[in-house]
Amino acid sequence: xxxxxxxxxxxxxxxxxxxxxxxxxxxxxxxxxxxxxxxxxxxxxxxxxxxxxxxxxxxxxxxxxxxxxxxxxxxxxxxxxxxxxxxxxxxxxxxxxxxxxxxxxxxxxxxxxxxxxxxxxxxxxxxxxxxxxxxxxxxxxxxxxxxxxxxxxxxxxxxxxxxxxxxxxxxxxxxxxxxxxxxxxxxxxxxxxxxxxxxxxxxxxxxxxxxxxxxxxxxxxxxxxxxxxxxxxxxxxxxxxxxxxxxxxxxxxxxxxxxxxxxxxxxxxxxxxxxxxxxxxxxxxxxxxxxxxxxxxxxxxxxxxxxxxxxxxxxxxxxxxxxxxxxxxxxxxxxxxxxxxxxxxxxxxxxxxxxxxxxxxxxxxxxxxxxxxxxxxxxxxxxxxxxxxxxxxxxxxxxxxx
Numbered sequence: 014x015x016x017x018x019x020x021x022x023x024x025x026x027x028x029x030x031x032x033x034x035x036x037x038x039x040x041x042x043x044x045x046x047x048x049x050x051x052x053x054x055x056x057x058x059x060x061x062x063x064x065x066x067x068x069x070x071x072x073x074x075x076x077x078x079x080x081x082x083x084x085x086x087x088x089x090x091x092x093x094x095x096x097x098x099x100x101x102x103x104x105x106x107x108x109x110x111x112x113x114x115x116x117x118x119x120x121x122x123x124x125x126x127x128x129x130x131x132x133x134x135x136x137x138x139x140x141x142x143x144x145x146x147x148x149x150x151x152x153x154x155x156x157x158x159x160x161x162x163x164x165x166x167x168x169x170x171x172x173x174x175x176x177x178x179x180x181x182x183x184x185x186x187x188x189x190x191x192x193x194x195x196x197x198x199x200x201x202x203x204x205x206x207x208x209x210x211x212x213x214x215x216x217x218x219x220x221x222x223x224x225x226x227x228x229x230x231x232x233x234x235x236x237x238x239x240x241x242x243x244x245x246x247x248x249x250x251x252x253x254x255x256x257x258x259x260x261x262x263x264x265x266x267x268x269x270x271x272x273x274x275x276x277x278x279x280x281x282x283x284x285x286x287x288x289x290x291x292x293x294x295x296x297x298x299x300x301x302x303x304x305x306x307x308x309x310x311x312x313x314x315x316x317x318x319x320x321x322x323x324x325x326x327x328x329x330x331x332x333x334x335x336x337x338x339x340x341x342x343x344x345x346x347x348x349x350x351x352x353x354x355x356x357x358x359x360x361x362x363x364x365x366x367x368x369x370x371x372x373x374x375x376x377x378x379x380x381x382x383x384x385x386x387x388x389x390x391x392x393x394x395x396x397x398x399x400x401x402x403x404x405x406x407x408x409x410x411x412x413x414x415x
Contacts, residue, residue: 057119064123076303081242084188088127091162100151106139117194118222125220128190131164142172149178156187159214165191173198179205186212191219199226205233211240218244227253235262237272244273256285263389265409268297275305280314289321295332306338318348325356379410
């Protein structure tokens, strides 16, 4: 692998590409934003009627194919549930709790508010104070059939000074709207991995709402490989100084898939850090990914250090990737802030360069895409899960290049 990457780097020098980790793209500059693009304060409410029914003209819905989400947007009452299985280390608790008894961040859109209103009870995962886990906590959520509307609420709660890796795996088939509330206490450290490996007919809309205490650490990774339409909105709120968050994600969109990830990191207190790294590959007709990265640095958030990065690799000409980074800064007293976005295709000259060094075209493409994803997948820190995810990506690559 090392020699292959070295060959790839030489190819970039010859073709003028830009190296992003292990992948070459031709960088396109972000479109300048006009004053009209500045977003109003985001509404947060547990009442679905506060948001109204989206029409597609709203900024937060303009990329989403609403007609496909209609089974969820209609908000029908349903008592269907996902099947839950888990692997829990000693000391970890997984219980059902009435939703009204849980103090969590408020939803940011209609579907999240409907999920909290309709779910009835919350699945709460608790890691007690001071407990440091060496083995991952795994919760598997399985859909039981196509067309079944399911409303859900999962709470991941780490008490102060605890440390854990939590994996939420989504499989099977369903129409699922959920809120995942992530509560990281003072001095706690959470590695959270969420895998969307649904069947091809699944709808999944989720709001992942994280709240960090003083000196808390969150490493959140989204891996989205399956489903007809997946829309994940992830928000981060800092409640005290010293918070440190990294949001990472990979997605592989196939023919007809719509995979959408929307982020809002709200720096409202001083001396917190955030990093965002999302990568997507797309192949096939009507394959579509959307990445919206919003970072807000409020006037009180002096000493903020933030950076967000999005990379998209188009494997076929019909695929489409929309990438919109947004950075709003209300104070000049910061440690650093920036963003970058690029979308590119395999270049014929680059492929010729690699093939001239004895690497077959299909093998060269697979090598580059594997390296593209490996940076994020290998940061998960759960070897068995990493191997399974890379095997799934390899299967997608076989479909793309055969």
